Amino acid sequence: MKQKNTFTRxxxxxxxxxxxxxxxxxxxxxxxGNPRMSRVVGYALHVNPEPGIIPCHRVVNRFGGLSxxxxxxxxxxxxxxxxxxxxxxxxxxRVDMKRHxxxxxxx
Numbered sequence: 001m002k003q004k005n006t007f008t009r010x011x012x013x014x015x016x017x018x019x020x021x022x023x024x025x026x027x028x029x030x031x032x033g034n035p036r037m038s039r040v041v042g043y044a045l046h047v048n049p050e051p052g053i054i055p056c057h058r059v060v061n062r063f064g065g066l067s068x069x070x071x072x073x074x075x076x077x078x079x080x081x082x083x084x085x086x087x088x089x090x091x092x093x094r095v096d097m098k099r100h101x102x103x104x105x106x107x
Contacts, residue, residue: 006032010044013104017058020086021102022095024062031104042067057081058102064094 004012013028025038025045032041045056057078060066066078079089088096 006037006040007044007047010041011048011050011054014045014054014056014059016105017055017102020100022058022060022064022082022087022097022100023102023104025059026062027101027103028059058085060095060097064090064097066093066095 009032010028013031017023025041026035028041029035029037041059045054045059048054048056066082079093082095083089087100090096
């Protein structure tokens with residue numbers, strides 16, 4: 001049986017993030033079984049082959065910060081997409097991780 005490549009596995013995880021939730025690059029790396037792969041996760045999302053299908057806007061940094069290089073319209077676009085899904089933000093502009101963090105399909 002052929003093993004799936006890492007990017008395919010990343011995209012499969014990201015597709016599972018529910019509307020109104022976010023996760024982190026590091027959490028996705030942990031779900032992949034290698035917590036040191038968060039930069040690989042970031043790169044995979046930067047080259048997302050299916051924008052709008054793979055909801056990479058639901059992935060934020062470990063502090064709830066948005067990507068300054070959000071590939072589909074800039075940082076404000078990521079915030080708009082998340083707000084449209086009901087994600088709330090703290091006064092400093094970070095996602096309220098206590099309310100919206102998704103840890104994975106087994107949690």
